[in-house]
Amino acid sequence: MILFEWSADYEIGIPEIDAQHRGLVNMLNDLHVAMKAGKGSEAVQKTVERLLSYTQQHFEAEEWAMKQAHYPEFAKHHKAHLALTTKVVEMLGAGGALPTFELLNFLNDWLKKHIGQTDREFGDFIRARRNATLSPPPL
Numbered sequence: 001m002i003l004f005e006w007s008a009d010y011e012i013g014i015p016e017i018d019a020q021h022r023g024l025v026n027m028l029n030d031l032h033v034a035m036k037a038g039k040g041s042e043a044v045q046k047t048v049e050r051l052l053s054y055t056q057q058h059f060e061a062e063e064w065a066m067k068q069a070h071y072p073e074f075a076k077h078h079k080a081h082l083a084l085t086t087k088v089v090e091m092l093g094a095g096g097a098l099p100t101f102e103l104l105n106f107l108n109d110w111l112k113k114h115i116g117q118t119d120r121e122f123g124d125f126i127r128a129r130r131n132a133t134l135s136p137p138p139l
């Protein structure tokens with residue numbers, strides 16, 4: 001069974017961000033497969049490192065777009081990203097331990113909620129602004 005089945009419901013309407021979210025979901029599913037298959041610790045380690053570094057890059061890209069758009073909820077959103085990063089570092093420990101299924105489930109739940117809600121708010125903001133820009137001034 002696929003851990004995180006992507007659907008159009010998760011699209012927030014910003015193509016670059018949607019593509020990155022799909023990338024994240026694919027990597028999370030790869031990690032799930034590797035862990036379930038009991039693949040050697042090296043393979044699991046590599047997969048989780050790939051996922052975490054892509055997550056960081058994605059957060060930076062998303063926050064860059066928010067700053068560009070003068071998004072009023074930027075501080076709140078940045079805090080949510082920071083909280084996730086802190087929690088993952090805490091769960092993996094300083095020694096960079098292997099991910100547990102608890103961490104995998106936590107990431108899965110967090111990502112579904114964050115994309116479905118918090119990121120969607122940004123997508124809605126961008127679309128509303130775009131539409132406003134496209135509307136001709138009243139006669």
Ligand SMILES: [Fe+2]
Pocket residue numbers: 062077081114118119
């Ligand atoms: Fe986000």
